[in-house]
Amino acid sequence: MIRLRIQVAHWPRRALVLTDTPRPDCSNCEGFGGIEYPYGDHNGEYAGSDIEFCDCWNESYRWFLMPLPRRPRWLRRRDSGRDPWGPGGYSNEPPF
Incomplete structure (x- = not known):
């Protein structure tokens, strides 16, 4: 019996897929x-x-559901070096 779950696949493009899962009561x-x-090693x-x-479980059981839309260019994260929060989104300044 196949136990399905929804998963996000990232290759070749982001998409939703149905995948098989391992049987939870497998001995x-x-x-x-x-x-x-x-x-x-030696x-x-x-x-x-x-x-x-x-x-x-069979890892190759995957069914493509639908592609996920790409973000518009103006919403994509840019690393311009001028970001006060730094490249990771966190500030290295003290809070007060």
Whole structure:
């Protein structure tokens, strides 16, 4: 049985899609959709992890619903360097 959710996809353009979700009561992955296996390098340090996807979920089940509109040019965020709040939108000045 497919359990659907609405998600925003960002490639090739922003759009709403329906996607499959992992089964929450799955005994293999416990609802996460896969099992992560961390591995180490020759010194025993963490070097990354592999994931084995569970059979209760198929990541490729996606259905395109509709494209999302693009922002008009005058609403897009500009980084002109003159913004008193800085590039992140936060001020480095004390509040008083």
